[in-house]
Amino acid sequence: MDVNIILLALRSIGEGEIKPRIKNLGLLYEINGVELTPEKINEYRENDLLIPTSRYSYPACGVCNSTALHIVFECPTCKGNVLTKHDMIVHYECNHIAPAEEFKFKHVSTLYTCPRCGKQLSKVGIDYGRPGFGFMCEKCKFITQYPVIKVECDNGHVSNIYDLNMVIVEGYKVSSAANSLASVYEELVTAAKILKNYGLNVDVLCKVTGTSGVVHIIPLMLKDVDMNIVIDYIPNPNDTIQWFKIIARSIDLPNVLSIVVTDKPIDANILTTFNTSRIRILYNKDGLRISELIVKEVLRIIENQV
Numbered sequence: 418m419d420v421n422i423i424l425l426a427l428r429s430i431g432e433g434e435i436k437p438r439i440k441n442l443g444l445l446y447e448i449n450g451v452e453l454t455p456e457k458i459n460e461y462r463e464n465d466l467l468i469p470t471s472r473y474s475y476p477a478c479g480v481c482n483s484t485a486l487h488i489v490f491e492c493p494t495c496k497g498n499v500l501t502k503h504d505m506i507v508h509y510e511c512n513h514i515a516p517a518e519e520f521k522f523k524h525v526s527t528l529y530t531c532p533r534c535g536k537q538l539s540k541v542g543i544d545y546g547r548p549g550f551g552f553m554c555e556k557c558k559f560i561t562q563y564p565v566i567k568v569e570c571d572n573g574h575v576s577n578i579y580d581l582n583m584v585i586v587e588g589y590k591v592s593s594a595a596n597s598l599a600s601v602y603e604e605l606v607t608a609a610k611i612l613k614n615y616g617l618n619v620d621v622l623c624k625v626t627g628t629s630g631v632v633h634i635i636p637l638m639l640k641d642v643d644m645n646i647v648i649d650y651i652p653n654p655n656d657t658i659q660w661f662k663i664i665a666r667s668i669d670l671p672n673v674l675s676i677v678v679t680d681k682p683i684d685a686n687i688l689t690t691f692n693t694s695r696i697r698i699l700y701n702k703d704g705l706r707i708s709e710l711i712v713k714e715v716l717r718i719i720e721n722q723v
Contacts, residue, residue, distance in 0.1 A: 435589040437473055443485035443571065444475065444586060458589065464634040465662065466595040469587040476581040478570035484584060485571035490552060490564040497556035500564055505551040508538060514560055516553065520545075594659070598622070598636055601650050604707035605637045608648075611712050612639065617719075627669030639715060645673045646718065648711055654679040654698075655687065664691050676714060678707060 435446050435458070446453045461467045477484045490500045503516035506529065513533040520529035520538065529538040529545065538544040551562045569575045591599075598605075609619040618640045625633050637648035647670070651659050654677070667675050675696045683698060701710050
């Protein structure tokens, strides 16, 4: 799933919750028509795009834990699993029960004729009864109102309902970090287009694997220069958690210069916590468009490298 697409989908739901749901393929999450696997959702969670807000439980196969389940009706007599549902009639005198369509209408004065004994049935509750719906086995013709109910998973494991496992999954909301990215997404795309016109290799919302093996989602990245350049945007620059994540990522991506764009002044104590040769602050004090600010700074850095 392209990160650009998921970010736009996340932006579109606002404060809505991303709930898990069961479909033919098992457990999925859906965001305005975009379907995501639990593994993909977990990836976005690890990259701080999503935060868990609630918990849900779903039945799962007791053998393989698959949540792609479907109900199987089984004949209690022959164990056949091809059953048809009918509105039933029972003739009290001969105790014959069969689908209503088998009790043929023959005379104006009667409603039905019993297919077993041939007697005419005219009064419900006296001659015959209407017990409701029943299930007929196509294999042995046995009729029951209580078929054996089992569950089969997509891997072919059949089990009793009470042998199923229960899996706990979480619902999510968009994180503040994702909202921040969504709010400047168009500006990042604009900056990338301009920089590409200068012949630069630019990616928006790309994935980069650090030395630790962790996959980072980068808002905007320039490659193939003396040092790869990463652009971040932090609307609240005094959030220490955000800075901790940026510093940790800077350690994990050793050949990267991080430029942090912000609209507000930064607390002096925060500035002492990181290496300014690896992490630089780009303060938008003049109220420029984010794209314009990024382009000017990147071109200045590249010019100084020449």
